[in-house]
Amino acid sequence: xxxxxxxxxxxxxxxxxxxxxxxxxxxxxxxxxxxxxxxxxxxxxxxxxxxxxxxxxxxxxxxxxxxxxxxxxxxxxxxxxxxxxxxxxxxxxxxxxxxxxxxxxxxxxxxxxxxxxxxxxxxxxxxxxxxxxxxxxxxxxxxxxxxxxxxxxxxxxxxxxxxxxxxxxxxxxxxxxxxxxxxxxxxxxxxxxxxxxxxxxxxxxxxxxxxxxxxxxxxxxxxxxxxxxxxxxxxxxxxxxxxxxxxxxx
Numbered sequence: 724x725x726x727x728x729x730x731x732x733x734x735x736x737x738x739x740x741x742x743x744x745x746x747x748x749x750x751x752x753x754x755x756x757x758x759x760x761x762x763x764x765x766x767x768x769x770x771x772x773x774x775x776x777x778x779x780x781x782x783x784x785x786x787x788x789x790x791x792x793x794x795x796x797x798x799x800x801x802x803x804x805x806x807x808x809x810x811x812x813x814x815x816x817x818x819x820x821x822x823x824x825x826x827x828x829x830x831x832x833x834x835x836x837x838x839x840x841x842x843x844x845x846x847x848x849x850x851x852x853x854x855x856x857x858x859x860x861x862x863x864x865x866x867x868x869x870x871x872x873x874x875x876x877x878x879x880x881x882x883x884x885x886x887x888x889x890x891x892x893x894x895x896x897x898x899x900x901x902x903x904x905x906x907x908x909x910x911x912x913x914x915x916x917x918x919x920x921x922x923x924x925x926x927x928x929x930x931x932x933x934x935x936x937x938x939x940x941x942x943x944x945x946x947x948x949x950x951x952x953x954x955x956x957x958x959x960x961x962x963x964x965x966x967x968x969x970x971x972x973x
Contacts, residue, residue, distance in 0.1 A: 730760050738926070751926035758887050762880055769873045772844070776866035776873075783862050791865075792852035839879065847872040886927060893923035896930050899963055904932070907962065911954045913938050913947060922965070931967035932959060938972055948972045 734757020742749040847868040854864045905917050916937040959965040
C-alpha cells in the first residue's frame with residue numbers, strides 16, 4: 724500500500740512542477756509514468772497471487788481458517804498494525820490525492836484502483852476463510868477466490884492502461900472528433916482550408932492542437948489574421964476545452 728501511494732503521490736507532485744527550457748510542456752507526463760508504474764505494480768502482485776494459487780491447487784495444504792479470517796479482517800482495518808506503521812505517510816498521500824481527485828488525473832485513478840484491488844483481495848480472503856471455517860475440506864476455495872478476484876482487478880485496470888498508452892501514442896482524445904473540429908473552424912469567414920491538423924493529449928484532460936489554416940487575403944491582412952485566430956481559439960476553448968493551441972495562418 725505504501726509503495727502504491729508513494730508512486731501516486733510523487734507523480735502528482737512532479738506533474739505540478741512548472742515548465743522549464745528543457746521541459747517546455749512541463750512535467751504533466753509524470754502522471755502517465757506514475758500511472759504505468761502503479762499498473763505494473765498491481766499486475767505483478769496479481770500475477771504473483773495467481774502463481775501461488777495454482778501451486779495451492781496442485782498441492783493443497785491445511786489452512787487455519789481462524790488465523791486466515793482474523794488476518795484478513797485486521798488487514799482491512801486502516802488502524803491495523805500493518806497500516807499503523809505508515810499511517811503518517813498514507814495520511815499525507817491520501818490528503819494530496821484527494822486534492823487532485825476532482826481533476827481528471829489518471830494517476831489518482833491508478834491509486835484508487837490500487838485501493839479497490841487491495842480491498843477486493845481482502846474480501847476474497849474473508850470469503851474463502853469463512854467457507855473453509857465451516858467446511859475445512861474445501862481448501863480449494865482459497866485459490867479459486869484468488870483467480871476470480873485477480874480477473875476482476877485485471878479487467879478494472881485495462882481501460883486505465885488504454886488511456887495511458889493513448890497519451891503516450893499522442894492519439895486524438897476520445898471526446899474530441901477531429902472532423903467536427905475541422906468543420907467548425909472551416910465555418911469561420913475567410914478560412915479556405917485546414918490541413919496538418921493534429922490533436923493530442925499532453926496528459927489526460929489537457930488536450931492540445933496544431934494546424935495550418937489557409938485564408939483569403941481580404942482587407943487589412945494583420946487585422947484579418949487576428950480576427951480569424953481569435954474566432955478559432957474561442958471555438959477551440961469554449962466547445963472543445965482545448966486551451967493549448969498552435970495555429971499557423973497561410
